[in-house]
Amino acid sequence: MNFPKIAEQVIEKLGGKNNIATAAHCATRLRIVLNDESKVDKEGIEAIEGVKGQFSVAGQYQIIFGSGTVNKVHEQLTKQLGIGDVSKAEVAEAALGQQNLLQRIVKGLADIFVPIIPAIVAGGLLMGLYSMLTSIGFFWDNHSVVTKYPEISDLVDFINTIANAPFVFLPVLLGFSATRKFGGNPFLGAALGMLLVHPSLSDGWNYAKTLMEGNIKYWNVFGLEIEKVGYQGTVIPTIISAWVLATLEKNFRKFIPSYLDNLITPMFSLFIAGFLAFTVIGPFGREAGSLISAGLAWLYDTLGFFGGAIFGTLYAPIVITGMHQTFIAVETQLLAEITQTGGTFIFPIAAMSNIAQGAACLGVALALKDAKIRGLAVPSGISALLGITEPAMFGINLRYRQAFIAAMIGSGLASAFIAFFNVKAIALGAAGFLGIPSIKPDSLAMYSIGMVISFVVAFSLSFLFVKRAHTK
Secondary structure (H helix, E strand, C coil): CCCHHHHHHHHHHHCCHHEEEEEEEEEEEEEECCCHHHHHCCCHHHHCCCCCCCEEEEEEEEEECCCCCCHHHHHHHCCCCHCCCHHHHHHHHHHCCCCCCHHHHHHHHHHHHHHHHHHHHHHHHHHHHHHHCCCCCCCCECCHHHCCCCCHHHHHHHHHHHHHHHCCHHHHHHHHHHHHHHHCHHHHHHHHHHHHHCCCCECCCHHHHHHHHHCCCCEEEEEEEEEEEEECCCCCCHHHHHHHHHHHHHHHHHHCCCCHHHHHHHHHHHHHHHHHHHHHHHHHHHHHHHHHHHHHHHHHHHHHHHHHHHHHHHHHHHHCCHHHHHHHHHHHHHCCCCHCCCEHHHHHHHHHHHHHHHHHHHHHHHHHCCCHHHHHHHHHHHHCCCCHHHHHHHHCCCCCHHHHHHHHHHHHHHHHHHHHCCCCCCCCCCHHHHHHHHEHHHHHHHHHHHHHHHHHHHHHHHHHHHHHHHCC
């Protein structure tokens, strides 16, 4: 491949050197911030050797070249542009100025939650394993693994303790991640999270019950009564409190002398943020988080299969806007309150959508004889079936819009089916064929049938639609 020539063509089709603000790359894609996206020649970019797809998201124009190739294209691109190497974070920062308020909020939530997802996934999958081992009838009638083999009961209890830890101490993880995102000291954020789940506080999980029984204890601070209740498993109170903490810390540093900074700034920042967390932010955030989760759960449970059909059909367009990142906060709240919610319905629907995108992509590969398209569609389709949809969605299905429509139909029908049977997940994981360990044991059969519906409908319709459109 002639990489200097490819880089030259990329620059030209993106509107010239003056239209490119900055550029970086990840494992497979060029990530470019443009001054005016309307100058992009999309068809011209598709014709460039090595290009496997393109899309615009969060203020960045991304061109898929694939692993190995993208590094060499980026090297020549920066050389011809006369700019030095920049990181993905710097490109994201440059793109931030081109985003509206909603996009910034979505990106902010993603930046907070993405680093802690491994901990949530690990705990959630172990929670799923615990559920499988303790569910009566999962393997044998009238028996669970624990009742069948009581000698492993302590091991199973130990697994449950590990599984619960990320959710019980979720404010610690969120406090660290959110405070770092907001520009404060993340260790102060972790300390704030520890405060919200301090063992001397009443259990936040049973707040409603404790309140109803009249067993809430209070601090009396100058006549102000403050509830001594923890915020285990909460999301919104922790994030808002972390923002207050980071804001206080940054403002204190503007006028406190440097020789007093390490003494005064952390103490007052943590004290004030903690006080506001228990008096204003916490009570408000607790109600807001519970209302959002309960509202979505109510809509899902009330509208049933009709609500599932709408959500499943629109899930892929939501992904295009980036709004799906906000679902992480809702899912975390639903899982944290699993005894009340029964789990999250969002994960199974996301899986139906991802499988449909992968199946539709494979349908394109079968319908078209173009070797280049097949070379991109087959691995992209398989990737989507396993939970990573960007290459399939942006590289193939949106290009052949009939495939994207087919995927939406397949996802909608499959989501209606699993919603009718109230399929929910008790953990997060890979939303696709590999998502089985995350599903409630009593929902596995319906989830599996839903996956088959999603795949068969999306694959068949994609093949028929694309074949018909390209044989006229």
